[in-house]
Amino acid sequence: MIRDSILKNRSYRRFYEEIDIKLETLRELVDLARHSASAMNAQPLKYILSWEAQRNSLIFPNLTWATYLRGWSGPAEGERPSAYIVILGDTEVSRFWDYDAGIAAQSVLLGATERGLGGCMIANIRKEGLRKALEIPSRYEILLVLALGKPKDKVVIETVGPGGDTKYWRDSEGVHHVPKRPLDEIIIVS
């Protein structure tokens, strides 16, 4: 059920880093993105895969984690993602890539969920740092990094009242709470 996958597909930020993700799994996930919708079918997205410690360590320091969790600068060693998929926009194909990137990211994350994995779509990236670290040619714009692993976080969804605070937060037991707006607030005409 898509609904079950979407409910399970939370943004996870702590992982069992010792559990590897194979290259073949990442390729299968990108293949889901490949079969997803693209504006004018131009398919401007390109992908960098990372599933080994060395390349992972080049990516991690260029990511900003969970802005709302003050005093937490990201997952500690041992709880970091086992793999990454970097989504790039190829300027030589089309610059109409923002919706495409969201669509592709959702396909990848749902596919990951189905495999017992999970992750986080990260847009808050130190782009020049990542470009240098991975030697990404200027032809490509860095759009999103998908961090992937076997999730360790416990995440619960809550519904906030109209105009309520949507900042996620972590309680004293480490449970991550995500306030979502109610359905009748986001549907404005029906």
Place this chain on the structure above:
Amino acid sequence: MIRDSILKNRSYRRFYEEIDIKLETLRELVDLARHSASAMNAQPLKYILSWEAQRNSLIFPNLTWATYLRGWSGPAEGERPSAYIVILGDTEVSRFWDYDAGIAAQSVLLGATERGLGGCMIANIRKEGLRKALEIPSRYEILLVLALGKPKDKVVIETVGPGGDTKYWRDSEGVHHVPKRPLDEIIIVS
């Protein structure tokens, strides 16, 4: 299986218009979007639902269909979408909504596929026309229209060689062909 849903979830542009989609179904689909990832969890997306002939007829003339199919200006009466979900960006919440809209649209379309429905994400919209027709306040930016129905199109995916033409096309029997770039072209580092 997510993969099966993604493969079945083609962009459909002709429908069995006589098959209704209920308001409750549209609400369930938006609820999938509601549970999907949102940048900084700000949730700036709002939704207009349309599932009755009168409102549908206000939306349809403001959409541009399948630019690549010359001589075809869109589905004829009787083959038009049974329902629409208009995705808006609420400027009073956050303007960082492009990835969110792609993510939400993919959640909705996958949910529709699972229900035996299908549709098309349309970004080529006559926005001022649609704004007037639906009396959309200026607070909201029009992002995407999801056209939904029981698909009548037959769609096949093909893989093009490197640098090949990605324009979709319709053959003499009305089958819609969608060329997708090969996996090894879109993965640039692995």
